[in-house]
Amino acid sequence: MTDRKELIAGLQAKANRLRRDSLLVMKEMGIGWLGGCFSSADFITALFFYRMKHDPKNPRWEDRDRLIISKGHSCELFYAALAEAGYIPKEELCTYSHPGTRLQTHVDCRSPGIDCSGGSLGLGLSFAVGTAMGAYILSDCRNLTTFPRYQQARFRAYCVLGDGECNEGQVWEAAANASHYKLDNLTAIVDHNKFQSTAAVKVKMDPLSLAEKFKAFGWETREIDGNDMAEIVEILDWALTVTGKPQAIISHTIKGKGFPSLENTNCHYVKITDELLKKGLEALGE
Numbered sequence: 001m002t003d004r005k006e007l008i009a010g011l012q013a014k015a016n017r018l019r020r021d022s023l024l025v026m027k028e029m030g031i032g033w034l035g036g037c038f039s040s041a042d043f044i045t046a047l048f049f050y051r052m053k054h055d056p057k058n059p060r061w062e063d064r065d066r067l068i069i070s071k072g073h074s075c076e077l078f079y080a081a082l083a084e085a086g087y088i089p090k091e092e093l094c095t096y097s098h099p100g101t102r103l104q105t106h107v108d109c110r111s112p113g114i115d116c117s118g119g120s121l122g123l124g125l126s127f128a129v130g131t132a133m134g135a136y137i138l139s140d141c142r143n144l145t146t147f148p149r150y151q152q153a154r155f156r157a158y159c160v161l162g163d164g165e166c167n168e169g170q171v172w173e174a175a176a177n178a179s180h181y182k183l184d185n186l187t188a189i190v191d192h193n194k195f196q197s198t199a200a201v202k203v204k205m206d207p208l209s210l211a212e213k214f215k216a217f218g219w220e221t222r223e224i225d226g227n228d229m230a231e232i233v234e235i236l237d238w239a240l241t242v243t244g245k246p247q248a249i250i251s252h253t254i255k256g257k258g259f260p261s262l263e264n265t266n267c268h269y270v271k272i273t274d275e276l277l278k279k280g281l282e283a284l285g286e
């Protein structure tokens with residue numbers, strides 16, 4: 001029990017450190033995707049530093065779990081995670097958005113640790129479906145013609161989607177494929193922070209219940225408080241136990257979580273002034 005408590009506390013502290021580091025990354029450009037980075041910080045941290053099987057010393061390891069950040073604009077926090085894990089040197093963070101950098105303003109697979117470029121919303125789940133299929137096909141190439149597979153998947157694919165992004169039709173085409181092919185090595189995590197770029201998601205186009213939608217598409221589905229580390233750890237463990245179905249985790253989060261004056265506002269793309277940076281670092285315990 002104490003071990004568990006320590007694990008959760010350690011991950012929470014790391015998530016806040018990544019929020020802080022991501023603010024410094026954003027400051028390089030003077031503007032950043034603050035709201036969506038901060039809302040997703042807790043489950044990105046748990047995935048990358050607790051649940052996923054990967055090796056920063058061997059970024060192309062064939063059997064690594066894959067993380068597809070489909071809402072590819074939420075990149076600054078992920079860059080901070082890549083540096084923290086050792087995929088890129090910490091000093092590289094200050095090249096963010098500079099000419100010629102690997103750290104673009106949307107995730108870019110030229111950087112080690114990034115498997116799928118992002119930016120155009122709605123595409124990542126399709127990529128994740130192909131990736132998850134590959135984990136089975138690779139395990140027995142003779143079965144290519146008789147897919148779906150008949151052996152254990154060699155790795156898992158995790159896909160992070162935005163709630164606004166889920167209004168893209170292609171998401172649901174991919175969702176149908178995933179359950180048709182019984183991709184139980186695929187977990188989608190929806191960052192349900194209730195806002196998109198210019199307004200509340202409900203106002204732009206009400207997605208109704210994302211949980212009911214994924215269920216209807218044949219996914220094993222759970223809803224959690226996506227800013228509660230204990231719940232996140234538990235649900236990521238649960239996902240491993242599901243067989244024969246992909247899993248959707250509808251993660252209720254707060255846009256801007258961790259930056260008190262911005263929480264629950266549509267702090268989508270935020271100008272990072274000296275004053276805002278100071279306030280943010282103070283709030284995050286610096």
Ligand SMILES: Cc1ncc(C[n+]2csc(CCOP(=O)(O)OP(=O)(O)O)c2C)c(N)n1
Binds near residue numbers: 074119122163191198
């Ligand atoms: C296909 C496409 N349409 C529009 C955009 C512009 N865009 C960038 S971010 C964004 C809002 C995304 O909202 P959401 O998925 O909820 O992300 P979050 O709030 O978590 O940042 C939009 C519309 C885009 N990147 N791609």
